[in-house]
Amino acid sequence: MRIFENLESEVRGYIRSFPTIFSTSKGAKLTDENGREFVDFFAGAGTLNYGHNNEHISSALIEYLQKDGIVHGLDMATTAKKEFIETFENLILKPRNLDYKLQFTGPTGANVVETALKLARLVKGRSNVVAFTNGYHGLSQGALAVTGNNEYRDESYISRANATFMPFDGYFGDWNTLEYFRKFLEDGSSGVDIPAAVILETIQGEGGINVASKEWLQELESLCREYDILLIVDDIQVGNGRTGNFFSFEFAGINPDMVTLSKSIGGGLPMSLLLFKPDLDQWKPGEHTGTFRGNNLAFVASKVSLENYWQNDDLSNAVFYKEKILKDRLEKIMKKYEGEYKIELRGRGLAYGLEFKDDASIAGEISSYAFEEGLIVETCGNQDQVVKFLPPLVIDEETLTDGLNKLEKAIDRLFKDKKAKLTGEF
Incomplete structure (x- = not known):
């Protein structure tokens, strides 16, 4: 060592x-x-x-490389990307009646969180974002601003601006924490600006496996609709089948405006993906870029994972x-x-x-x-x-x-x- x-x-x-x-x-x-x-x-x-x-993934990657498949292509069209998008639409989105566009960001979870926050602020023309106690969304500056753990939030490098924290489900025991959140939204003198978005994990992984209930998630979605706030679900750690369903929010029957995916979506290889409703696609071409926003090996790995594990239940x-x-x-x-x-x-x-x-x-x-x-x-x-x-x-x-x-x-x-x-x- x-x-x-x-x-x-x-x-x-x-x-x-x-x-x-x-x-x-x-x-x-x-x-x-x-x-x-x-x-x-x-x-x-x-x-x-x-x-x-995984034998399915390893075999597909070896075959792809032996055929000189494209490894790096920025955001150009490639066969690997085309086949991944088609598979994701047919096996994940359509069966769940989800209408999302896909944006490939930089390869880390923090990259896709930063992208979601940036797009939400662009669309709504507001800067504030609400996150929740004990939430974890990454350690780059924008993602860190909506991460609760004080261990990471050193004053020498964090920007605390434009982020407000509210109590997660169960933070005060049996008391409904969304009543607290609603009060801040109702009161024009609360000091909390109406946010562009709310970002949360349905199960807070790094925060301590804190689990949001179905009822709480449904009420949060309703609150966001009432105040024209975008709902972002961070499914980076607990999505991709971790809860049994592909998305962790499926059990609650909610329909987030954006979903962040990373970690297992790449079949073990670096890939991050932002899903968002089509009306939110207000980017200008090239307005948000990144050198590694198209990991073709991850496309191959993800496609074969979806085909082998999500054709049925x-x-x-x-x-x-x-x-x-x-x-x-x-x-x-x-x-x-x-x-x-x-x-x-x-x-x-x-x-x-x-x-x-x-x-x-x-x-x-x-x-x-x-x-x-x-x-x-x-x-x-x-x-x-x-x-x-x-x-x-x-x-x-x-x-x-x-x-x-x-x-x-x-x-x-x-x-x-x-x-x-x-x-x-x-």
């Missing part, structure tokens, strides 16, 4: 949580240079919904089935220790979080112990107090159970060590 410590920037993060050199991967497993195998409940922070080195049904396995096992683990610790479980689909409310450090310790047991699992939340579960959607039941066994063993060992330290029994 010395080469990384000596030459790579101190900004490196996950390498510190998982201190080994990984060399190969397949499905829901990673193997390091020493041949040690790890079950992956991290999935590239939601990038690898279809698993590591098999993947969705598998996600709902595996959700029950994950949730049931986590509930059993929680009940084992809820007499000693205040623990809360929440999530949807294959995005779950186990929060330790009275000791934020426990989640990080669980992640460390799990790594020792051969399980990759990260933390999230405003104090990293939540153990976060994002296994690949294609994980098989045996590997899912194996990972949960490793998790339970890690938690049992951690709490045994903690008890030993308290009693002096080493």
Whole structure:
């Protein structure tokens, strides 16, 4: 690991949580240079919904490269782009009766968020945007302005202008936070300008797996329509099948004005995509550009992913089935220790979080112990107090159970060590 410590920037993060050199991967497993195998409940922070080195994707990419397919084409028309757009329209948009245009932005999630904010302000002629407590939308300056976590919001580089935060669903317990939001909109002296847009995640991934209810999302959409505010759903981490449906908002029956997609939409390769209603397409040609706004390899990977997993409901049904396995096992683990610790479980689909409310450090310790047991699992939340579960959607039941066994063993060992330290029994 010395080469990384000596030459790579101190900004490196996950390498510190998982201190080994990984060399190969397949499905829901990673193997390091020493041949040690790890079950992956991290999935590239939601990038690898279809698993590591998915055979359908790998085969399609190899074939495309061997035929000298175009790799880089800016936003020129290519066969790969044409076939992706046709597939996305036929398998995703039409079956859901969604009428969106597509804009390919720079390859990161922050790129597509910046694009959505810029377009919303252009269309509405207003600068304010409302985001929500504990929301995470990226770390470039515009995206960071609507990201809530104070750890990233250093005064030396963040622009706090033109962004207002409102409480997310459940922020005040059972009280309806949209009543609070409505009051600010109704009062012309509240100091909150009517926003161009509202941006939110239906499940706040980095924020702690905070889940918005169907009713809250429906009421938010109604509020946005009432005040002529664009509704932007950030589906970068919890879209692309993570909740069982392709889009995380489908269960609520809402129709956002814009949807941001990244991470798994590229089949594991860098690609970001903005969906927006046709009347919002008010760009002048070339008004928003980027060198890597047309990753043709990602088009190939995404097309084959859609063809193999979204022709029918098999993947969705598998996600709902595996959700029950994950949730049931986590509930059993929680009940084992809820007499000693205040623990809360929440999530949807294959995005779950186990929060330790009275000791934020426990989640990080669980992640460390799990790594020792051969399980990759990260933390999230405003104090990293939540153990976060994002296994690949294609994980098989045996590997899912194996990972949960490793998790339970890690938690049992951690709490045994903690008890030993308290009693002096080493």
